[in-house]
Amino acid sequence: GENVEQHPSTLSVQEGDSAVIKCTYSDSASNYFPWYKQELGKRPQLIIDIRSNVGEKKDQRIAVTLNKTAKHFSLHITETQPEDSAVYFCAASIIPIDNKLIFGTGTLLAVQP
Amino acid sequence: DGGITQSPKYLFRKEGQNVTLSCEQNLNHDAMYWYRQDPGQGLRLIYYSQIVNDFQKGDIAEGYSVSREKKESFPLTVTSAQKNPTAFYLCASSIDGVSYEQYFGPGTRLTVT
Numbered sequence: 382g383e384n385v386e387q388h389p390s391t392l393s394v395q396e397g398d399s400a401v402i403k404c405t406y407s408d409s410a411s412n413y414f415p416w417y418k419q420e421l422g423k424r425p426q427l428i429i430d431i432r433s434n435v436g437e438k439k440d441q442r443i444a445v446t447l448n449k450t451a452k453h454f455s456l457h458i459t460e461t462q463p464e465d466s467a468v469y470f471c472a473a474s475i476i477p478i479d480n481k482l483i484f485g486t487g488t489l490l491a492v493q494p
Numbered sequence: 495d496g497g498i499t500q501s502p503k504y505l506f507r508k509e510g511q512n513v514t515l516s517c518e519q520n521l522n523h524d525a526m527y528w529y530r531q532d533p534g535q536g537l538r539l540i541y542y543s544q545i546v547n548d549f550q551k552g553d554i555a556e557g558y559s560v561s562r563e564k565k566e567s568f569p570l571t572v573t574s575a576q577k578n579p580t581a582f583y584l585c586a587s588s589i590d591g592v593s594y595e596q597y598f599g600p601g602t603r604l605t606v607t
Contacts, residue, residue, distance in 0.1 A: 382553070390534070413594055424584065424598040425537070470536055480525060480544065480590050481552065486536040 383408040385473050387485025394461050395493050402488045404471035405453040411473040414447060414454045415482070420467045428469075429456070432476075461492045497521045500585050500599035507579075507606050515570045515602045517585030526568035527586040527596065530554060537584065543568055544590070572604065579606045 384407040394400050406414075415430035431438045431445045431454065438445050442461075447454040458465055468489050472482040498519040507513045517526065528540040539552030543562040557576025562568055568587075572579045582603050586596040 387536070415595070417596075424600055426598070427595045430595070472537075474594065476594055477590065480588065480594055481527070481539055481542050481550075482537075482596065483539070483553075484529075484537040486534060 383411060383473055383475075383483040385471060385483050385485040387471050387488060389488060390486065391489045391491070393491045393493060396461060396463060398461055400458045400461055400465070400490055400492075402456045402469055402471070402490070403453060404455070404473075404485050405451075406473040406483075407452070408473070408475070409449075409452065410475050413474040413476045414445070415472050415474075416443075416445060416456050417470045417472065417484075418467045419470065419487075425470060458490075461490075463492050463494050466490055466492045498585065498587055498597050498599040500583075500602050502602060503600065505602055505604045507604070509606055510574045511606075512571055512573050513579075513604065513606075515572065515583055515585075515604070517568045517570065517599055518566055519568075519587045519597075519599075520566060521587055521589070521597065522565070523587035523589045523597070524565070525588045525590050526562065527588075528552075528558075528560065528568070528570045529584045529586065531582040531584055531601075540570065540583075572606075579604060 412433035417425040419425040444457045471485040527542040529537040541560040543549035559571045585599040588596045
């Protein structure tokens with residue numbers, strides 16, 4: 382089955398710097414890659430997703446890139462702010478055949494003011 | 495937030511007892527999911543259901559059971575066969591087909607002693 386690895390497990394940056402979180406997946410059939418953000422004590426929420434027919438997607442300060450050949454995808458956050466501090470999870474799925482998400486182990490991002 | 499609820503927020507049980515966690519959604523979503531969240535291990539899929547009266551095992555289904563008799567409800571039973579039941583349990587739902595975003599409930603923290 383699918384396996385998703387996520388690095389780093391913790392990341393500390395200064396406010397205003399960029400942050401990059403990387404994930405690799407094992408199943409070449411995976412075609413949907415969402416990123417969820419979980420703030421302390423709150424439920425995970427989708428922040429951005431990408432499908433395998435595109436290589437990059439941006440939404441304001443966040444972007445996701447996908448390299449299908451290498452089977453890895455990354456989350457980029459620019460101009461980080463203290464409110465970006467949270468745990469970020471990547472995931473992979475094969476839509477619409479099997480919509481279950483396989484999650485990475487998470488990255489704790491700390492943005493230092 | 496809202497639309498998907500879990501109860502109770504905290505649950506305490508003695509070892510050897512079965513316990514049922516509630517998950518209800520009023521979003522008219524077809525698919526529902528149960529995850530277990532442990533520190534450093536991300537979100538691991540226990541069971542999922544894509545339609546009423548049907549469900550599939552996830553990666554860590556042993557010691558758990560579910561039912562999906564109504565579209566709105568997807569209760570999870572943690573049985574005495576689950577070796578390490580103490581964890582944070584998250585329920586989610588998605589509409590699929592158009593968007594594959596999963597909406598999470600607030601979670602139930604189960605402690606078994």
